[in-house]
Amino acid sequence: MAEHKRENFSSKLGIIMATAGSALGLGNIYRFPCEAGANGGGAFLIVYLVVALLIGTPLMISEFVIGRRSKSNPVGAFRRLAGKKTVWPAVGFLGVLCAFLILAFYTTVAGWTLGYLGKSVAGHFSGQNLEQIQSQFVSFTNHPWLPIVCQLLFLILTAFVVARGVKDGIERYSKILMPLLLVIMVVLCVKSLTLNGAADGLKFFFNPDFSKLNGRVLIGALGQSFFSLSIGMGALITYGSYISKDDNMTTSAVSVVLADTFVAVLAGVIIFPAAFTFGIQPEAGASLAFTTLPMVFQQMTGGYFFCLIFFLLLVIATLTSTISLLEVIVAAMTEELKITRTKAAVIGSLVTAVIGVFATLSFREGSALHISGRTVFDLLDHITASYFMPIGGLLIVLFVGWRMKRADLLDEMTNGGRLKVGVNKVIAFIIRYIAPVAIAVIFVSQLVG
């Protein structure tokens, strides 16, 4: 039986960076513009901001509370806090299952980022016009084996870091790379704002057309905020279990939510002006980021260099997210099945690869891998963001708000009374009353249209 010793993050900065590492990723740079583009731009943005700040923050804190109080993986956490003979550990299982499903399709696009890093090193974009860059995207995603090889490579990289553990793996990489990504995005943003279509792009992104609001937009924004903040499926219960007893979890969570939201908005400010300048439809979906960005680099002096760094950082931002997904699986397997980290990382990524390959293949034109009108990729994305995460999130706030004693919740948020109660009371109130109602209302509104 493998001896299992739990690690902790070593500092507050480490906690924030690792959590931000999980949160920041393709959700911000790839998925957010796709969703905003498909759901009318400004109206989506406003709902997104409200949901991310108002529901996202308390939910993130709830997950930290469950994690730190139980010092356990999501399955063990509910068992420890609620008792073996309850149904609550099922919420943890749901989270682990969700981690598999997300990782499976997430690594499809993660693989593309690796492929695009290769393309930028080889200078494939220089001197290319829009049609050529668009057709590069089509031929890359339709290539018979390249996207699969990239996906598998990405999974191997992820497993490698996760196998190394919390402090030396996850924390060390996140600390250096997250700030770098932010800097390069700000540079890109400044460039995008000087393009011809900047005004139109910004208008699309910031002008809310509330006639576009419907149940689909609401659940889209809810799912996107959960996805982007890595909440509702146990990743932050797992990371919460590595937070030390002295950290102020409220301020850590607020910092991460603000950083994540900032980067999502930044991505919109980069991508929409560029899309309008080059005549790309904002609802172009998958190709949006992968065609607009190389086009922006074309317009810049030193474009080759910036393009290369950008895709390098995107790979890394994506990697810190896949790490947190695999960590959910690995923490659960090492603690529940008593196997080593390395074994768990290998088994977890193998199972993911088996599902993930179908997601990648389903992207090819004319692929038969469609289920009820959606590609396997879309289906996995849709069921996790629109069902698993909202339901998981709802159960988590219900657990923390109603099953846990209020005194225990406040005790955990204030580090046993050492921190001021102040705002934590408001957060406890949101967790108990507002968040569950809001999530339930949005969830039901999608079902009725």
Ligand code: PHE
């Ligand atoms: N938050 C990550 C992103 O935005 C994706 C993710 C979801 C990671 C769920 C972990 C858990 O890219």
